[in-house]
Amino acid sequence: MKTLSNAVQTAKHLVFSKFPNCEAAFLAGSVVRGEATATSDLDIVVFDLSVSVSYRESFFYAGWPVEWYVHNLKSYQSYYESDCKRARPSLPKMISEGLVLQNNGVADTLKVEAKALLRSGPEKWGEETIRVKRYFLTDVLEDFIGATGGEELFCASALAEKLHEFVLRTNGQWIGASKWIVRALRNYDSDLATEFITVFDHYYKTREKEAVIKLVDQVLAPFGGRLFEGFSLGK
8 A cells, every 4th residue: 555654664675775875865755745646656865975977767666656866965966956947946845845764964964955945946037037038928828819729728738837937937936847837836826826727727628718818917917018019039
C-alpha cells in the first residue's frame, strides 16, 4: 500500500542501498504533501560528495516509480540558478519541503538555504520586460479571440500559461508549469486561482470566450491594457 510510512521506508532503503554514506537525502513531492494519487512517484534528492556530475534518473523500485535527483554539495547551485532564472524553483522547493532521509550534518543548512531562496522570490520584472510580456499576452489573446475550431483550444492553453506568468511575475511570485500553474496561483491568491479555474473550465465546457477575454483584460488593465500599436523590438 502506497502510504507515507511506506514511501519513507522505501526511500530510506533505496538511499541506503545506493548511497549509504551520502551527506544528505530528502523525500519530496506529492507523497510528502499529502496529495498523492495513483500515479504519484517518489521524488528523492541525494547529496553525495562522490558524485562528480549531477544527474536525474527515473526507474521503478519496490513497486514505486522513482524520480532520483543526485548532486554533490556544489553542483546543485547551477540548478538553483537555472530554476531562479526561469522563476520555477523546482529543486529548492523539493529540498525545503522534503523529509530528511539521511543527514550527515548538512541537511538543515540545505533546508535553510532553500527556504531563504523561496522567500526572496524571483528577480523582479522591469518596465521593459513587462511591456514585452504585455505585448505577447495581447498577441495570444487576439489569436484566441479570432481562432475557431481546434485552433482555439491550443490558443486557450497558451493564453492560460502566459496569463498566469504575467499575474505572478508582476507580483513578484514564482510561477509553475502544468499542474503547478494552479498551485502557484493558489500559493499567491486562492480567490484568483479559483476565478482562473472557473473561467477556463467554463470556456472548455461551453467554448464561450467572453469570461476568458474579460479576465485577461482585467489583468492587463493596471499596466495600460492590451498593447499592439507602437510596439517594437530591436528598433
